[in-house]
Amino acid sequence: MAVGRGAEARRGACFRSRDGDDDLGMTGTATAKVRRRRMENEKAPATARSSGGKRRRRGTDRFDTLPDELVLSILCKLAASAGLPSDFINVLLTCKRLKELGLSPQVLSTASAKTFAVKAKNWSNSADRFLKLCADSGNVEASYTLGMIHFYCLQNRRGGASLMAKAAIGSHARALYSLAVIQFNGSGRSKNDKDLRAGVTLCSRAAFRGHIDAMRELGHCLQDGYGVCQDVTRGRRLLVHANARELAAAANAMVSSRSWISSSWANDYRRHGARTGVTTEYPLLSDYGYNVPALEAHTVNRFMTEWFAARDGSPGPGLRLCSHGGCGRPETRRNEFRRCSVCGTVNYCSRACQALDWKLRHKEECVVVAAAGMGVGEGGAHGVENDDRAGDGDRQMMMVYS
Structure with missing residues (x-):
């Protein structure tokens, strides 16, 4: 032919x-x-010519003879395995054909979170349009990422919640858990609009899909009887299961890569440990006696942390950020998050963030404050007060440490 x-x-x-x-x-x-x-x-x-025959003319472009199906397959694998956005974008800028095929729904639906992991300082309308194009192509990760950015950073509550709901319909565990946190706190609405039962339902679906923070949150809800009938045994079983999942994830990360410690906020914890003289590094699994580094924060959590850090660390007048460095969620109204009942210096968007930050950093800080005059020992109960006082039973999220 x-x-x-x-x-x-x-x-x-x-x-x-x-x-x-x-x-x-x-x-x-x-x-x-x-x-x-x-x-x-x-x-x-x-x-x-394709079987190794002599090329009789300089400038013959064999790339044009490749079928579209083969090029699409290559681009799909590239989008799914790209480690940086530039790995994918640079290919699209190569020629017109690669740009047209690379922006097809078949390729964008397979793009990984790192493919569109734009930094907060580089956020632009072009990045917004690219993420929207990925979300419209059926990429649930892009729907979740863009939804979180719109809801918390751009303050587009309705649009952000819709995008996260779209990802949740696609069984995206992080989107399910984020919607559960929104329901627990009544984020974007008044303090009387909390829906604890809806939060527990969403948290259950995320925990069923293996989300570790959702398991922790649901376990404490069962222990405290918060939004669900109290069942201490099931709650503790879920907390143990969450620790086991965390250990497995840490082991897999250590096998696959050596650069698995979170970057910015983990370095803050390291500097804090050097300042306070604490030698144990990231005791996330103290229940099992393991000292493993914290898993890398999700790209959208790093984006939110960078976004508000560039704005003097404040999401608005009278609003606070979650004190867990790997979260980045801000308050959408005053006194939305719960603060530590012992020292009153930290606040958290969820029980899972409180549990993680306690093991990572706050355990030493809170003990120092308690030893200075509050009289609460390390093995005592540690709670988080609800600043809203919205009539939800003044949820006391208690923890007993071994």
Whole structure:
């Protein structure tokens, strides 16, 4: 089958056609030789050139002869495995054909979270449109990421919640848990709009899909009887299961990569430990006696942390950020989050963030404050007070440490 040079045969070509350009400045015998060489190349079978036959003309573009299905398959694998947004974007900028095929729904639906992990300082309308294009292509990770950014950073509550709900319908565990936190706190609404039963239901669905923070939150809800009938045994079983999941995730991360410690906020914890003289590093699994580093925060949590850090660390007048460094969630109204009942210096969006930050950092800080005059020992109960006082039973999220 002959390989034509027309627009139909060169579908998605990435190089300009040289027709009409090579004859400039040529006359007589030279022009005749060029035309004769072109005619021979056009009549040459495609199989002869693709099977290692001698290329008779410089500038022949074999990329044009590749079928779209093969190029799409390669682009899908690239989008799913890209470690940085530039790994994927640079390919799209190579030529027109790669840009058209790379922005197809088939490719964008497979893009990983790192493919669109834009930094807060680089956020723009173009990044927003790209994430929206991925979300419209059925990418649930993009729907969750864009929903969190719109809900918490851009204060587009309705649009952000809709995008997270779209991801939750696709069984995205992080989106389910984030919606549960919104229901528990009544985020974006008044303090009387909390829906504890809806929060427990969403948390249960996220825990069923293996989300560790959702398991912790649901376990404490069962222990405290918060939004669900109290069942201390089931609650403790879920907390143990969450610790086991965390240990497995840490082991898998250690096997796959050595650069698995969270970057910015983990360094803050390290500096804090050096300042206070604490030698134990990240005792997340103290129940089992393991000291493992904290898992890397999700890209959208890092985005929110960077976003508000660039704004003097304040989401607005009278509003606070979650004190767990790997979260980044801000309050949407005053006194939305709960503060530590012992020292009163930290506040958290959820029980899971409180449990993680307690083991990571706050355990030493709170003990220092208690030893200074509050009289609460390390093995005592530690709670979080509800600043809202919205009539939800003054939820006391108690923890007993071994």
